[in-house]
Amino acid sequence: MKLFDLNRFSRNYGFLVKIGAAILYSVMIAVALNFFWRPGHIYSSGITGFAQIVNTVTSRYMPFTITTEVMYFALNVPLFILAWFKIGYEFTGYTIFAVAMSAIMMRFIQPTQVSLDPILCAIFGAAFNGIGTGMALKSGISTGGLDILGIVVRKKTGVNYGKFNILVNLIIVLIAGFLFDWSRALYTVLNIFINGRFIDSVYTQHNKLQVMIVTEHPNAIIEGIQEKMHRGITIFHDVEGAYGHTEKTVLLTIIDTYDLYDIRTTVEKCDPFAFMGVTEVQKVYGRFREQEVV
Known part of the structure; x- marks a missing residue:
């Protein structure tokens, strides 16, 4: 007899599994952002990438700076409201917890000093975030952002959501090229691709x-x-x-x-x-x- 049956544990303690997955995801994305993406000037995909862009633009061109974690949570708030009315309160509750924990971890998990090659930053950042996201999806929770918008669009129209996601990430890549240089845009593309591969290796959502x-x-x-x-x-x-x-x-x-x-x-x-x-x-x-x- 198995000493530990993960499937049985998930069925009997679904709440604990989801909360644990949300905390794990929040730690993984914080490590990816602060240890790799930020030092390497590399952007993530989706809402996190746009939050990084706002942080870069405000720190460079504005008299004030909006931090990535604050913008990350703020961009998700309208999506929380959308999810509450269009998907369900339980789904929205776990998503709010995952996003809030991620914003907190982004603030407090900071490296002492990091100096890595940009390619390594892209690879390791994508790996950490991809594994964390995959574990969250495998546990039945959403990590917020484009996940919510994708589910609502699919429920209402049945259209292929992948095209919209590609467009969003293309915009992030172009902005990365203008803000830094086009080599950073290339590293961002590499990061987004590897991130997707890691998510698929942990949890294939298109099964x-x-x-x-x-x-x-x-x-x-x-x-x-x-x-x-x-x-x-x-x-x-x-x-x-x-x-x-x-x-x-x-x-x-x-x-x-x-x-x-x-x-x-x-x-x-x-x-x-x-x-x-x-x-x-x-x-x-x-x-x-x-x-x-x-």
């Missing part, structure tokens, strides 16, 4: 899942799923449960990993007694709309 739902209330579940996500559903009528010999319906669909929370809560709301099985899918052929969230 496809096959979901099978056995229910006595298929119509309500179908309407709930198609309202929240743009997914096709195959319906198997007139199946029978072996235990009670009652007539049931089987629903079969393919989703992204990020859809799992939505589909689980929808099924629980429409039919608390429904049975749901989830398996990983290696390949998907045919008409399947990619819904990338970064």
Whole structure:
């Protein structure tokens, strides 16, 4: 018998796992920012990158300086409000905690002295942040920023969010080139790419899942799923449960990993007694709309 079962621990102590993951992420991003990105004049992706840009611009051209950690939290506040109304209070609560802890750690975890090659700063900064972000996503929490915007856009439109994320990061790279020099822009590109690879190595958010739902209330579940996500559903009528010999319906669909929370809560709301099985899918052929969230 295993002395420690991580999956069982996650199920029984989900709150502690999420809080621990948020604290780990906050430490990792603080180390990435203060030990590597800031000394190497390298920008992160997304909201963190824009917070760094505001810090650089205000320190250079303004009589006051807005610190990265303050701007990082401030830029997330409108997204907290959006998440509260469009996603859910539990999701928003964990996100606020993760972002607040990150801002605190950015302020207090400071190196004594760092002097590294910019390429090493890009690699190690991306590694620390990528591992921390991957662990947070794997534990079922968001790190704020573009995650929130991506989920809301996907829920409302079903459009490919990856294109928007590429555009945002392209803007950050161009600003890095103008503020410093184009070699720093190249290092920022390297940082963003490696960061994404580390996130994927810890937690691949674009994994496809096959979901099978056995229910006595298929119509309500179908309407709930198609309202929240743009997914096709195959319906198997007139199946029978072996235990009670009652007539049931089987629903079969393919989703992204990020859809799992939505589909689980929808099924629980429409039919608390429904049975749901989830398996990983290696390949998907045919008409399947990619819904990338970064």
